[in-house]
């Protein structure tokens with residue numbers, strides 16, 4: 001059965017070559033895969049925050065810092081690249097993009113307030129809980145409704161070019177809402 005054996009080894013070779021090892025560049029630069037991976041990490045941090053006891057103020061503050069950084073980078077690359085490009089390439093999705101900008105804006109306000117607040121403030125957990133609820137709803141909508149529409153409307157090459165741009169952009173993206181590029185992003189979202 002030489003052909004079967006050959007087929008199997010080809011598949012195995014493909015699987016092996018697509019398995020990234022530490023330090024390798026990402027195998028796929030597909031924009032939706034990239035954004036979904038970000039969402040996964042953000043959801044993991046949300047769970048970590050929820051599981052941290054009320055008494056563990058320092059730990060809660062550290063996880064909150066990670067959440068703030070992850071959300072600042074993620075909303076930045078979506079606002080700067082994904083949303084405007086999808087709006088340009090798929091004008092029929094404009095309403096979805098505009099709604100997303102507003103949802104990001106609500107998250108930005110909460111993120112900025114949390115970044116300036118001590119973890120032992122009585123409003124800290126309540127504010128983070130509202131942020132988590134809002135962002136979870138927003139990510140659910142993106143994953144269940146928006147990503148499928150974008151995948152249907154753009155080809156592989158377009159999605160991979162968008163992903164490559166966002167991977168590049170992540171390197172210099174703001175990680176705190178107080179950084180000038182993040183502030184500019186928030187102001188643009190409100191007045192433009």
Ligand SMILES: [Fe+2]
Nearest residue numbers: 078100138142
């Ligand atoms: Fe988003």
Ligand SMILES: [Fe+2]
Nearest residue numbers: 035078139142
């Ligand atoms: Fe997102």
